[in-house]
Amino acid sequence: MFTLTSRRALLGAVAALVFGRATAAERPIDAELRLAAQRNDLAGFRALLERGADVNARDAQQNSAFLLAARNGHAELVRAAIAAGADLKALNRFGSTALMGPAYRGHVETVRVLLATVIDVHHVNQLGWTALQEAIALGEDGPAHREIVRLLVDAGSDVNRPDRDGTRPLQHAERRGQPEVARILRAAGAR
Numbered sequence: 703m704f705t706l707t708s709r710r711a712l713l714g715a716v717a718a719l720v721f722g723r724a725t726a727a728e729r730p731i732d733a734e735l736r737l738a739a740q741r742n743d744l745a746g747f748r749a750l751l752e753r754g755a756d757v758n759a760r761d762a763q764q765n766s767a768f769l770l771a772a773r774n775g776h777a778e779l780v781r782a783a784i785a786a787g788a789d790l791k792a793l794n795r796f797g798s799t800a801l802m803g804p805a806y807r808g809h810v811e812t813v814r815v816l817l818a819t820v821i822d823v824h825h826v827n828q829l830g831w832t833a834l835q836e837a838i839a840l841g842e843d844g845p846a847h848r849e850i851v852r853l854l855v856d857a858g859s860d861v862n863r864p865d866r867d868g869t870r871p872l873q874h875a876e877r878r879g880q881p882e883v884a885r886i887l888r889a890a891g892a893r
Contacts, residue, residue, distance in 0.1 A: 732759035732767075739767035739783070742776045747783075757786040764795040772800035772816065775809030780816065790821045797828040798836075805854065806836040808846035813853055823857045830866030834859035838871050843880035851886050861892040 735755035738746040747767070751757065758766050768788035771779035780800070784790075793799060801821050804812035817823070826832055831839065834854045841847035855861060864870050869877075872892040875884040884892075 728759065728761070729756070731755045733761070735759070735767045736761060736765065736770055739771040739776065739779055740774060742771075742774070742779060744776075744778050744782060747771075747779055751782070751786050757783050758789045758792065764793070766792055768792060769794050769800050769803070772809075772812055773803030773807065775804050775807060775812045777809070777811040777815050780812055784815075784819060790819055793827075797826075799825050799827075799833070801825075801833045802827060802831075802836050805833040805850050806840035808841060808844070808850065810846050810849050810853070813850050817853055817857045823854060823859050824863075832859060832863060834861070834871055835863075835865055835874065838874045838878070838880065838883055839865075841880075841883075843875075843878075843882050847880075848882050848886060851883050855886065855890045861887050861890045 731750060731753060732755055735747065735750045735757065736759075737743075738750055755767075757768055760766050766788070768780070768783040769792055771783055773794075780788075788800075790800070794803075799821060801813065801816045801823065802825075803809075804816070823833060827836075829836075834851065837847055837850045837854060841850070861871055865874075870892065872884055872887045875881075875887060
């Protein structure tokens, strides 16, 4: 039988999962660090790290400061997070690495920063996509996405790896009307 206290705790935990609120066990300083990462507040981010904030602490949506900084294209914050020990294997609630968000959002410098680490360019998320596939399927044929595709190809991304529906990167590019991306993929051996 649930007591009033246990019901409130259960409802709070469910709300945290649904709405992305911090759990009661979370330290406020870690939530502040994630906010600084989202705001691209490098000085505040560094100050919070110096005060003991955990760069790998997660919210209810599985976002860490590192993952948020990367997704939003805050390259200097990503560098600071890496220097502070960010987990390069961290995954968000979609099973995506820090590389995937900036790849599809067109954040070239952040992709460069991450590719200079040992981050896994071959990781497949819950959608069945790699960073290369996300950059193509969710990106556009503009200069930023073309550069990101080039960077990922140069980093060894598999240009022929099909997604879980059997669609290869070249097929995504052709279907989405991305002739320049398709050209880059063909030059790398895509079929």
